[in-house]
Amino acid sequence: MSTQEHTAVAHLHRDDVRSRMGMWLFLFTELILFGGMFFLYAVYRFLHQADFHVAAKSMNILIGTVNTAILLTSSLTIALSIAALQNKKKILSLILQGITVIFGLLFLVNKYFEWSAEIHHGNYPGSPELISQSSGHILFFGLYYVMTGLHGLHVIIGMVVIMFMMRFTIKDVITPDHIVKLEAAGLYWHLVDIIWIFLFPLFYLIT
């Protein structure tokens, strides 16, 4: 029996597969969380096709497209930051992580202007203009604010997480050999990206 040597503590033994598995399970729960809203969207779209059609036309496709480009690029920069650190280029990795955070910020700034414009037009929950519209119209904007709002919250969380990763990288907690934390943060950022890739066509493109 070879267990004599194993008296060491199993849980102190590093296991990157375990960390990744935990992260994937967590991302899975996030997908289901958003899945609940996509389910509601599907039902209401089916029930109010004409209203959704009209309401989606009033969305600003330009801002939506720019934001899609920003998020897709930021997914690239976070992936490159992992690759950079794996190649022992710490400074480059830090710069790329920083760029990802800046892209996240740009996305939110755009979102802010977009929401302000909609609110200015009276398209916000409970506004007299919106209440007077058909129920499909109300539901479209209700879902729009809730889904993009919750997505925006995830962008903020992702930015905070990546800022922590930058700190860890500076302090050499994350190194080319101990990179699993940065990988997990990257996975989270990709999730944020993927959800947006579905939100964009559902609210802006399908008219």
Place this chain on the structure above:
Amino acid sequence: MASDAAAVHSNSYETYLDYKGKHKGIFAWILSTDHKRIGILYMVALLSWFLVGMALGGLIRLELLTPGRTIVGPQTYNAFFTLHGVIMLFIFVIPGIPAVFGNFFLPIMIGAEDVAFPRINLLSWYLYIIGGILIILAIFLPGGAPDTGWTFYIPYSIRTSTNMIITLTAVFLLGFSSILTGLNFITTIHRLRAPGMDWFKMPLFSWALYATGWIQVIVTPIIGITLLLVIIERVFGVGIFDPALGGDPILFQHLFWIYSHPAVYIMAVPAMGVISEIIPTFSRRTIFGYKFIAYSSLAIALFGSLVWAHHMFAVGMSDSAEFIFSLLTFMVAIPSAIKVFNWTATLYKGSIQLDPPMLYSLAFIFLFSIGGLTGIIQGALSVDIHLTDTYFIVGHIHYVVFGTAGFGIFAALHYWLPKMIGKIYNMKTAKVAFWITFIGFNILYFPFFIMGWLGMPRRSYDYLPEYQVYHVISTVGSWIMISGILLMFYNLLKSVYTGKRVTERNLWGGETLEWTVPTPPPLTNFEKLPDVTVGPYEYKQNDIEVEEVK
């Protein structure tokens, strides 16, 4: 495995209870990431909440002793049954067995030193505690305790002026805590099994926790988003569920039950795992149909996630949807019955010892059979139209949830608490408490079926005089059951302070790994990592070694 453990002499180790970390006093507990201490933390919190929930249940029964007002007004009564449901379901039985006994014993049973993510484990305890504190705030803050019932049905939950936002936030956090526990256990079982511990050498309790973990991870996010949407609905009036703005309240019910039906299996499957441990131990027989029990846990997890709309047969779904959900409901009975038959087959020709854990387990089988069969009755469409929203469903839910998850927790307490603290309770008192509880339980809940069949509506503050006889019987039953439970708790609590010390490793002659480690377990569980060569219930091979350990 037992021989290895026997070779290492005891008393030369530091137990997890004696361990002095860098923190002192209470902080040595609430900042500890040791899975055993977290299990105890959960146990203290859970059982305290159980007493609160039980007190509320007792008050509900007292109020229903006579028609009209007995002790409280209708608004207070509504708050009582809402809080009773929220506390018992979301704070007591859903975390229940996984959080207490899963945390404590899962790593030991599969030969690990801790769970996969010890710090996340502590985080989930904190989320649980914060959830509980918010419930307390919801009761006492101005606005008043929630009065919607534990189901939070729209539109009332967006119209009532009571503290709904706090209550919903609390349940949201409790759900998050539950997700983290499930995620932790799945990863632990995948990555931390000891050498030689392959999937089919795992104790059935670990299988049950594995299936439960998946249910928690798959369905809990749905209740999270649903309750979040109700909160958003209340704050901003977005109209997603509000019929006044075009939303559909029935969609809320779908989303709610997509979680809350599988939640029944989050409660019941771990309890079934406990029973699958206790039955072979106390009948000295290898479990009958190991693989069937293991797979049936997964089958229950799968089918149980597809039957939610049987809670909504009366809301006006299409006939074909009702037909499909009814059929799937019947199919859940198959894996459930597989378990019951395998347990009884294990008992056959066994050398049965009627110690307290075994008594609770046998009661479990009895109560689960009644609960399960009455579930089948309501799964039939035509009958359900007659029974929907009556006391029949209240009886069913109590037989299933309390009779299985509740009795599962009691069984687990009597089975494992001596191992956890190294002291044993008074056997005789435990048996007396069991019989009082069991008899009281049936006097309390069985009349529900009869008056439900006769048409007594659930959640009703007042009732027609012809139902009073059943309510009186039931209320008297509640007094009997509560005294039994209080006696049980007194006995267990007394054992913590003045109980007889036990040092033998294998208290009951069990064959799983937790009985090979010292009592109470040392900080890192094992003196040396076990190398597993035989399955969990192979009594014939191991009997002699067990005697040596004793």
